[in-house]
Amino acid sequence: MTSDSAPDAGGDTGWLARQFKLAERGTTARTETLAGATTFLTMAYIILVNPVILGQAGMPVAAVAAATCLAAAIGSILMGLFANVPIALAPGMGINAYFTFTVVLQMGVPWPVALACVFLSGVAFLVLTLTGARQLIIAVMPPSLLAAVAGGIGLFLGFIGLKEAGLVVANPATFVALGDLTAPGPALALLGLAIIAVLSAWKVRAAILIGIVATSIVAALTGQVSASTQPYSLTAIADTAFKLDFAGVFGLSGQQGLGLIEILFVFLFVDLFDNVGTLVAVTKRAKLMDAAGNIPGLNRILTVDAVAAMAGAVAGTSTVTSYVESAAGVQAGGRTGLTALVTGLLFLAAMLVAPYAGLVPLAAAAPALIVVGALMLAPLAEVDWDDALTAIPAFLTVILIPLTFSIANGLAFGLVAHALLKLGRGQASAKDWFLFTLGALFVARFVWMSAA
Known part of the structure; x- marks a missing residue:
């Protein structure tokens, strides 16, 4: 153990040490604070990217930026105080794209x-957590399919980023084609992509954030920024806070009605499994797992995640979930909830400059989507591509999520394929009843959509 991570008997004996069990986990308040700042810098790009994505759904950009900061602050602070783990939360990448491009723009559902x-x-996530039913859902999904969903969402983000940057455009003959790289937008996006890629190669923690800001400055200098802002106006969040339309949820019928059931399922599914995957990765790196591979205080962690999702919706943003970027803070020495608390407080302070998010053009945010999408492909290494039972469902999931602009479609094809291959291979058993029930429901969904 290095001297930097060793408990400081003289300085860490107060409330912080007792509340976060600093000595027990072999860390100090200084180390935790630095780790929290590292996590914040690594994931602060969401303050600029999330408003750009949700803004295309018709939501006020400044309000979404403030809501993003507030939701991340609430989730991270609660995770630190209630669960005492170094995991920060913020509106999730991928699910925000699903919110905008599938739910609002494709299905025509108003953003409220x-x-x-x-x-x-x-609410459903919280109920599943408190009743223990989440274990049934997690158990039915093979690890290869979970990895495929993560990879598919990565391609989904990358495709959206390429599209918004103008690097990929529609083509009547081939569906898609390469855009005009000499046009201002694509050229600016390529510059941003190069900056982020080089900084990432040098392992700069805030590579994505620095790339977005640098590209935005270039955009401003070349006259590609026209947005106006109201600096330091915390009242901007009023444009999205408490704007939830529950009557609209229960009042829609027909195709939209079934669509809303699907929306709820996807929001729940992505949050649940993205959270579980992040927890496994971060707690394993922080050496917080017990000898049996279990995560201590899992119920508390998932409860906070569910509450954060609800708080984020009230504030005016898409689903809030645990961030895998928390691993950066763990790498910097974070071992307790104090790391998450510091990250949350920094997000709270960031609300003061949130309205500046309106100055970020699409071409500056698009490279972040491409890079984050690339990083999300890592779980695909866990898929056994030599085994058709895992490879085919995984491939269908990965390819159909971006090509149909729907996480639900990719998930449905993958799960149905997994169920059919398991049945055809003679490996089905009575304990797979829930798997086949979900598969049957997805088949019924496709039949209904075809007939509608």
């Missing part, structure tokens, strides 16, 4: 109704 769906999915 979509926010209500996010809140209800948080």
